[in-house]
Amino acid sequence: MIDKIRSMAVFSFVVEEGSFAAAGLKMGLSAAAVSKHVDALQEQIGHVLLVKRGSNLEPTDEGHILFLSAREMVRMAEIGLETMADTDRVSSGSIRISMPVFLSGGILQEIVEDFLLANPKVSMHLDFVKTPSNPLSDEYDLSVTTALV
Numbered sequence: 001m002i003d004k005i006r007s008m009a010v011f012s013f014v015v016e017e018g019s020f021a022a023a024g025l026k027m028g029l030s031a032a033a034v035s036k037h038v039d040a041l042q043e044q045i046g047h048v049l050l051v052k053r054g055s056n057l058e059p060t061d062e063g064h065i066l067f068l069s070a071r072e073m074v075r076m077a078e079i080g081l082e083t084m085a086d087t088d089r090v091s092s093g094s095i096r097i098s099m100p101v102f103l104s105g106g107i108l109q110e111i112v113e114d115f116l117l118a119n120p121k122v123s124m125h126l127d128f129v130k131t132p133s134n135p136l137s138d139e140y141d142l143s144v145t146t147a148l149v
Helices: 002-017 020-027 031-045 061-087 107-118
Strands: 050-053 056-059 092-100 121-129
Touching: 002 020, 002 031, 002 056, 002 061, 020 031, 056 061, 107 121
Parallel strands: 092 121
Antiparallel strands: 050 056
């Protein structure tokens, strides 16, 4: 199964690039290796997928149908890899929180601890005050206020 998937990916690059050599350059394979993948794929599905037109290779009708699926498969794989790369980004920076003293215990301690363990490059400064200040008078990226009602 993996060999078919790999061959479909190679095939999609051949159609996009127009030759075994160009597809090989893009994928880090030799033109001969690319040709072997396409030959194996054609043998597995029982259809000729490419024809030579001038100096380029173009898909046959069957090849075009397979190319649409192969191109989508490669696109989805690239999206998956990009998504995984994005999850490796680490948050960094500093957070300053100023809040009334009565909020200093209980679940807040657990939340802060969990947050800092999950984000080791973030520093946090907590101010517990008896009288809240006006956060709009300071320059913050984010300000959250609480009030007793």
